[in-house]
Amino acid sequence: QRYIVKIKGVDNEISYVNNEKSLSINVLESKKEILLLSNAPHPDISVLKKSIENSDHYNVNAYQAKQYKNRMSRKDESLEAYNVVIFHQVPGTKSRGTQLVKLVLQEQVPAFFILGPESNLNLFNRLSTGLRIQQSNKSTNEVTAKPAKGFGLFTLSKQLQDYISEYPPLMAPYGDYKFNFNNANLLNQKIGKVASNKPLWTFVQRPEHKIGVLAGTGIWRWHLSEYSNFQTQDRFNELINKTIQYLSVKADKRLFRLRDPKSEFYEDEKVTFEAELYNEAYEPVEDGTITMEITNEAGKTYKFKFRKIANGYQVDGGYLPVGKYTFEATAQVHNNNYSLNGEFVVNPIDIEHLQTVADHQLLYTLANENGGAMLYPRNIKSLEEVLNNKEKIKPIAHQEYKLKELINNKFLFFVIVMLLGGEWFFRKFFGGY
Structure with a gap:
């Protein structure tokens, strides 16, 4: 409206x-509900919740898997109320949350899995999420993110694409990654200086069911890293919110x-x-x-x-x-x-009309950052002194040379013709020839 x-x-x-x-x-019919289930307390949880709720479109409820299972048994909660379920290292050790994952997959609620050292990959591989990670032993790698080529499910801003490789490493499960359905990798794993095709942030394109997987924990470091460099988390928030937006939007x-x-x-x-x-x-x-x-x-x-x-x-x-x-x-x-x-x-762009008073602080900042000075009318007499004290301001002499052919000077041309003609006339008249 x-x-x-x-x-x-x-x-x-x-x-x-x-x-x-x-x-x-724009009037929203209602906020979309996001359920965040974790295997155990982890700094990623609060960062994810804060980032998602940074948007007016989402509301997040965060529980540990065991706690949420108890709420469901008391009928205090229902998965039908949620648009996306995020599993942080669920299923975990001791099979925590396995039944919840099965129920989400059965009801085809969009899901986002975050895998890490506490994930039970044997159980995860049996859940038909579309991704299997085969491990010979339970080990992890420190990996950084590298944007994958050809990703087309949604677009990331240039600022995020340029910085995403600078984020600190995550702890990713080491193994052989295999997909049972088509997948679209947003980010691939980079181990040390070696770029690989192993997925770090990927989406499994199951029929009628959207599933995303982040094969690594420690994104709280991404949150802190960006704030340390830019005093903002806009890039990180964009990455999280576009992921949730893609998963939560119903198929068109x-x-x-x-x-x-x-x-x-x-x-x-x-x-x-x-x-x-x-x-x-x-x-x-x-x-x-x-x-x-x-x-x-x-x-x-x-x-x-x-x-x-x-x-x-x-x-x-x-x-x-x-x-x-x-x-x-x-x-x-x-x-x-x-x-x-x-x-x-x-x-229209009405910046000049909306701000009709000179911003002296902005003018001072511009002058100061560019080696200039700001003078008020009462100090205008000191302008000459300020300019003389600036070492960068020095007199510069310019010389310019132009070459012009004499033949193009018509006056000189006719003078020469007249002199030559006069010489010929006088020699002829006085018998010089």
């Missing part, structure tokens, strides 16, 4: 532009769909959309034709055609004027036609 908030202007107000602001409000059975269409753009931002097109067997269609018509409030229509990209189709509408727009996307594949419609707005 889109709203416009206005306040009444007052007499002698310098600008009325910042008295009005438009905004969009539409043959033609737009991928996460935005409802708001700014005037300095290109209007772009991505689309996916499938045939009746839910196989990606590579040769489909997709067009889009975007109409503004005045009724003017802009027509665009999608181009093929690696994992779908994309259209670039360029920069559009500020205003409200509606769109209709049409796909044609063989003899079938599909259409989608929606709306979006292009908002």
Whole structure:
């Protein structure tokens, strides 16, 4: 829903532009419920809970497996209430949580397994998760993350992709990793300086059931590492939340769909959309034709055609004027036609109007960081002294040379011709020839 908030202007107000602001409000039907079950207390648990709840879309309940089993026996809890279940080293030693995992797999609740030294891999391999880790002995490796090529389930920001290899190592089970279903690796294991194809962060593509696996514990170090370097955990939160978002979203059975269409753009931002097109067997269609018509409030229509990209189709509408727009996307594949419609707005950038008072602290910081100085009107007389004391400010003399052929000087040319002609005339007249 889109709203416009206005306040009444007052007499002698310098600008009325910042008295009005438009905004969009997306109303969520309800938060998605995430269940976090652990084998034992671990610093990963609090980091995961904090990161997931950083988003307004999720609510997290964390229990130890034994504690949650008791709650279920008292009928205080039900797995039907949860959109995703995270198992941290469950099933664990002494078979803790095995029955809970079986129940989650049976009811096809999306699951995310975090495996580590306390995981019971023999039990895990029997649970038909789609991944088996064969070990000759129970051992672990210190591994770092390396982004895998060709991952297309969702995209990571460039900031996260550039930094993800700098995260501290995790403790990963050592063994032979085998899949019973197709899988998509988000991150691979890097052991020392040797990059491998063993999955570190992967998704098993089981029919009608989404399963993710992180083959390593110690992500609390990732959380601390990022804060130490950037005083923020935005990259880590993005990684966790996009994983949960992928697992929690129900499968879209539409043959033609737009991928996460935005409802708001700014005037300095290109209007772009991505689309996916499938045939009746839910196989990606590579040769489909997709067009889009975007109409503004005045009724003017802009027509665009999608181009093929690696994992779908994309259209670039360029920069559009500020205003409200509606769109209709049409796909044609063989003899079938599909259409989608929606709306979006292009908002103005009103930074100058919203901040009408000079930010002296910002100006001082810019001057100080770039070797300059900030002077107030009362100190303007000291400007000459400040400039003279700056060692970097020195007089610079510039010399410029230009070469010009004399033949291009018409005046000089005619003078020479006249002199030569005069010499010839006088020699002829006085008998010099």
